[in-house]
Amino acid sequence: MSIESSSCSWQEGLYDGEVYVSGEQPEIMGLIKLNSNENPFPPAPEVLQAIVEFDARALRFYPKGDGSPLRKTLADIYGFNDSNIFIGNGSDDVLALAFKACFGKNKPILFPDISYSFYPIWAKFFGIDFETVPLDESFRIVPEDYAKENGGVVIANPNAPTSIGEGREFIEEILKNNEDSVVIIDEAYAAFGGFSAGELVHEYDNLLVVRSFSKSRSLAGLRLGYAIGSDLLIKTLISVKDSFNSYPVDSITIAAGMAAIESEDYFRMSIAKIREVREKTAEQLKGLGFKVLPSSTNFIFITHERVEAKVLFNYLRMKNILVRYFDKPRIDNYLRITIGTSDEMETLLEETANFFQS
Amino acid sequence: MSIESSSCSWQEGLYDGEVYVSGEQPEIMGLIKLNSNENPFPPAPEVLQAIVEFDARALRFYPKGDGSPLRKTLADIYGFNDSNIFIGNGSDDVLALAFKACFGKNKPILFPDISYSFYPIWAKFFGIDFETVPLDESFRIVPEDYAKENGGVVIANPNAPTSIGEGREFIEEILKNNEDSVVIIDEAYAAFGGFSAGELVHEYDNLLVVRSFSKSRSLAGLRLGYAIGSDLLIKTLISVKDSFNSYPVDSITIAAGMAAIESEDYFRMSIAKIREVREKTAEQLKGLGFKVLPSSTNFIFITHERVEAKVLFNYLRMKNILVRYFDKPRIDNYLRITIGTSDEMETLLEETANFFQS
Structure with a gap:
């Protein structure tokens, strides 16, 4: 039953295609999870x-x-x-x-x-x-x-x-x-x-x-x-x-x-709130020197001339804030950040500001 | 938006394979549904x-x-x-x-x-x-x-x-x-x-x-x-x-x-009940002259020398009892009948007996 066993011919026909890699779903207490574009609000x-x-x-x-x-x-x-x-x-x-x-x-x-x-x-x-x-x-x-x-x-x-x-x-x-x-x-x-x-x-x-x-x-x-x-x-x-x-x-x-x-009212309300927090977060990140692409979604895509995205990603992860980094051509200096609650985005901004001071 | 519109070339690449046909799911009041091998008991x-x-x-x-x-x-x-x-x-x-x-x-x-x-x-x-x-x-x-x-x-x-x-x-x-x-x-x-x-x-x-x-x-x-x-x-x-x-x-x-x-106890109990009803139903159908294949499942597969399966299928459907008929080589004179509750199987047997008298 081990993968290491000697290769049999039944193994040769197995699928070996590329797979989709989704955002991590770690179970860490107090984690601010901004990596999978999940909605910060519960269902209606x-x-x-x-x-x-x-x-x-x-x-x-x-x-x-x-x-x-x-x-x-x-x-x-x-x-x-x-x-x-x-x-x-x-x-x-x-x-x-x-x-x-x-x-x-x-x-x-x-x-x-x-x-x-x-x-x-x-x-x-x-x-x-x-x-x-x-x-x-x-x-x-x-x-x-x-x-x-x-x-x-x-x-x-x-x-x-x-x-x-x-x-x-x-x-x-x-x-x-x-x-x-x-x-x-x-x-x-x-x-x-x-x-x-x-x-x-x-x-x-x-x-x-x-x-x-x-x-x-x-x-x-x-x-x-x-x-x-x-x-x-x-x-x-x-x-x-x-x-x-x-x-x-x-x-x-x-x-x-x-x-x-x-539940149309709840839907409109939660969307409006996410958009409001998105715009505020974008403004604040711009204040820290980030370029924030114009978003029509529940996430933002950001980059900074003087910061390696991957370094910031790792710093935030250490601070229990999970965002998404793609190690891919053209976008390997960007981070994708899901819009969470106001409080979550405040924490993100504080830690990002701390990053610049560290 | 109608299917009848003249053929465009985008239509030519569409999938046209064979599909699986599952048991009907009609919504008829009082229907005895013995066609999809569903369990007669609710979940635990x-x-x-x-x-x-x-x-x-x-x-x-x-x-x-x-x-x-x-x-x-x-x-x-x-x-x-x-x-x-x-x-x-x-x-x-x-x-x-x-x-x-x-x-x-x-x-x-x-x-x-x-x-x-x-x-x-x-x-x-x-x-x-x-x-x-x-x-x-x-x-x-x-x-x-x-x-x-x-x-x-x-x-x-x-x-x-x-x-x-x-x-x-x-x-x-x-x-x-x-x-x-x-x-x-x-x-x-x-x-x-x-x-x-x-x-x-x-x-x-x-x-x-x-x-x-x-x-x-x-x-x-x-x-x-x-x-x-x-x-x-x-x-x-x-x-x-x-x-x-x-x-x-x-x-x-x-x-x-x-x-x-x-919920292992409930599981064992409901399985035991279904097997008991299955054996009883099989015996009774044999009494009516049916051949009943030996079942290890929650359904039985039956045939009768003097009855066209499709005719019995239609008769039972008219009586609000839905079983499964397959119009396929070798099995087109058989019916697959899910084991329901004792009451449901009693009704099935009564109507099947009536069929022979009609």
Whole structure:
């Protein structure tokens, strides 16, 4: 049973692809965890209520494979039919299935060189060719660069880890240049102030918009994401799901998701608070000499001319503050910092100021 | 947005594979649902308690990607290390990832012609060649038939929908004939009286045993399954998970799963009850002239010389009793009937008796 045992031929066929590395989840008392873009606020009171009231005896039954009745709730609230909504086990699951459903039998798919690091991993997992397109000098996506032949396009908007969001005109330019491909817009962070392309699904049959309950709805612990798209795209996504795992979403998660969607006041309030703290934190960091990219998300992406990002990362970690450092070309002198509570961000700022004095 | 719109070239690259068709989940008042092998009893009281006591405020955090601390609970209870346990979003998720992790780069994998109908679909999904091996006349798996070159073997034990379980000698024969392949034993139903190959993982590094919480633990509504295997197999499975979806299991499901594992008395009691009702039902159906295959599961597989299975299926459905009919070669005159409560089975028997009188 040890890995070191002599190699047998059954070992030769094992998968050896690259994997996604997520933010650490250490269990340290008093840790300020600003590394996974989790929401600093708990889920809405309505969600807590829905979980307590859920009839757990009914867990002996399988959930609805299509995520009903949440599917209808989402369709109603965003002005679509059920047939335009796909529900999955977090937006990672939805995106992975969408890669398989929609992307590039022969031509490479396109996505930015700096973006969600799961994109190249999914492409490799499913044997899909891809080509990364460089962001410009200021880490913006250049829409004209996506006006070439491809087997599909995936854009995170706002982009991560840059935090920069683009507007309707930008998305429409991508769409107009890609009538022969499926365009996936990954909106994991759109609720924090970005433009959402949901409404464009009415106009573009080849557009798939993917969203998550993890960040804006404080539900990372219940795996729930969804996609909005044309009947054909959603039908294809369902086929792919039914070729892999028919019931990916827990019944209790469907119930919690419905309550989350219906608790609109709490949602708006918590988003507004995070944006307020974000802007204040950004100003204060600028005061310490940091360059802070304009954020439309619940995190900021920062760099400092006179500071090595990795050194600051290690210093903060020693002070029990966990942020995210990516050891990757172009962004290896940046830190990604999730927006926590006011108090957490105050502590971050104090320790960062101390760092300069040390 | 309509499927009927004229074909654009983006539509040409869409996935068009075969899908798994699960049992219907109709919402009909008073329906006796014996078509999905769900447990007639609710989850253990300890599970209901764990859900009520779960601190839902913590749902703002991601779950542990490896399913901790349930991973350790399972390792402890079955006498393994954490590194021998993989946790997934139902055993379908575990099996799908295991196909990708372990199976056949060049040679076809083997499984019975009559078995879980997801196997060929996963193989096609991942582009894995396969060959089905016929069951014998009495629907038994013939172990010698798996003694040929292959890229992997997957056996459901007990098998579905036949309900027949095989013992240790059988499994060891398969393993001894397949030292160069990974052998997956799918034990979705083993808790209902079959032999479990878990202990053989200590002896065979190429054995992966996959189990589910859906049936025996009454938790189909929370998607939870696991695999037991050598360090290398589990490490590879984790790599595949981390190439697809890093956090597939909800935090609350991990908590519920731990409570389910710890409520051993309830588990034994409900299994014993289901087996008792199963044997009684089988005897009564034999009294009506049915052939009932020897079951080690929570369902029975029956046929009758003078009755068309499909006709009886439709009759029972009209009487609000839903069982499972497979329109497939060799088994198209059989019905698969889940063991429900005593009352439900009494009603089934009454209506079946009425069928003969009508």
